[in-house]
Structure formats: C-alpha cells, structure tokens
Amino acid sequence: MKDIKLLTTYEQLKALSDPFRSQLILRLMEKPQTGQQLSEVFDLSRARIHYHLKELEKNELVEIVKREEKNGIVQKFYQSVAGGFVADRTLLPNSGDLSETVRQMMVNMLERSKMRVLSTPEEALQEETGSQDPTDWKYLSSAFEIKATEEDFKAWQKKYYELMDELADIQKKNPTENAKLYYFHSLGIQVDESMFDRKRSEEVES
Structure with a gap:
C-alpha cells in the first residue's frame, strides 16, 4: 500500500466523496477485508458491498491483495491502494466536489477514531x-x-x-x-x- 495516491480523475473524486465509500476506504486502510466481512461490519447485503467495492476498484482506489479458498469458495481480500489521497491540480475546477471529498473523509475518520476511543482498554485511560x-x-x-x-x-x-x-x-x-x-x-x-x-x-x- 502506498503512503499517498494522487487522484487524477473526476470519477475518483466523486467515488471518494460518497459517504459510504469513504467509510469503506477507511476500513480498508486498516487491514484487508472480504466483501463478506464488510457486509457483517456494516450490516448490509454482500451484493451491495460488492457493488461499492467494484466502483472503488474500477477507479483504482482499492485492490485485491490476496485470495483464499474456503469451502470451495474463493474469497477476495480488498485493501485501500494508499493510506491517504490527494487531488491533482487539474481537478481544481471541481473545487466544490474536492472540498466535499476531503470533508467527508475527515468526518468518517472522526467516526473511526470515536470507535477506537470507545473500545480502548480501561487501563489506558487511568x-x-x-x-x-x-x-x-x-x-x-x-x-x-x-x-x-x-x-x-x-x-x-x-x-x-x-x-x-x-x-x-x-x-x-x-x-x-x-x-x-x-x-x-x-x-x-x-x-x-x-x-x-x-x-x-x-x-x-x-
């Protein structure tokens, strides 16, 4: 996984500005997960999860990093292609969408941090x-x-x-x-x- 990926297309920008897809990206920055694992985390159907994963994969924001066979079914593990994203200057005419993408990523990151705080061990807060x-x-x-x-x-x-x-x-x-x-x-x-x-x-x- 790269540290930073440069966003070069408007489609990539729009994909990341979607609230749910930015949540998926943040999850997949932490560790590779399958569509089944993500469907359990978000309590959504596998079909809906795979639809969003395919959109992110199509825009080169996530990638399949490994495959495992379980009960005759091949499981695909997806991971974010980078730990962060930055927009190319050519996308600046779409500054409104650019700002919304960054804002959405920040909001979702705050939610992830909130969950980490709520699950932190008691001894860490004493x-x-x-x-x-x-x-x-x-x-x-x-x-x-x-x-x-x-x-x-x-x-x-x-x-x-x-x-x-x-x-x-x-x-x-x-x-x-x-x-x-x-x-x-x-x-x-x-x-x-x-x-x-x-x-x-x-x-x-x-």
Whole structure:
C-alpha cells in the first residue's frame, strides 16, 4: 500500500466523496477485508458491498491483495491502494466536489477514531500520576486554536510528521517487550470562528 495516491480523475473524486465509500476506504486502510466481512461490519447485503467495492476498484482506489479458498469458495481480500489521497491540480475546477471529498473523509475518520476511543482498554485511560501537566499523562487528548500563517503551519506540519517517524523508528531499531500500541489521530484545519474565545466570553457574561 502506498503512503499517498494522487487522484487524477473526476470519477475518483466523486467515488471518494460518497459517504459510504469513504467509510469503506477507511476500513480498508486498516487491514484487508472480504466483501463478506464488510457486509457483517456494516450490516448490509454482500451484493451491495460488492457493488461499492467494484466502483472503488474500477477507479483504482482499492485492490485485491490476496485470495483464499474456503469451502470451495474463493474469497477476495480488498485493501485501500494508499493510506491517504490527494487531488491533482487539474481537478481544481471541481473545487466544490474536492472540498466535499476531503470533508467527508475527515468526518468518517472522526467516526473511526470515536470507535477506537470507545473500545480502548480501561487501563489506558487511568491516569495515576495526578499531575496537572498533560505531558506527564499516558494518553493524549487536547484541542488547540492557534493563529498562524499558512507557510508557518506547513513548516510545523513537516516537523510533526518527522516527529511521528522518529517515535515509530525507536521500536523499529530497538524493539522491546514492554512496547504498547498507540493510536494517533490528528486534525488541523482553518476555521472561521474561535469556539474557545466564544466559550470564554459566555462564561464572563454568565
């Protein structure tokens, strides 16, 4: 699976802007699954699942990565072709559809993150230190609003990805038995109104 795939056709853009297909893509970014497995996850018929899978496959957004025979039936395992997607500049005239595609992917990613939080083990949420410094906690849960130029944001974002690679490399180079699996979800977008400032002003008025 590639890290990023370039979307070069309007059909690919439309396929990803479909709410349900973007949910399928996110599932198949995590691990390969069959149509039967996905039909059980989404409680939909196999025929309906296969219809959407074929549309995604036709647009080169998912692919069959392995086949297994079970009870005389060949099962096809589908996987997303990439861990992320970005639109080619030639698609910019369709900016409305492009924005909706990105928005839909973000919303579905938030839903997946919500499910991961709800299923996280209890011990991961038990903070025994009593520290008021969030950097001492064994979990990360924060929201920020920061004013910055687009150039400064992009420069910081580059450092952020480098930092994530640095953390991942620690166990790759020197694996230990006490290492735990951590799930990260980051979201950084421009907004028009500060919710934090509004909340503070509402508290003062009350």
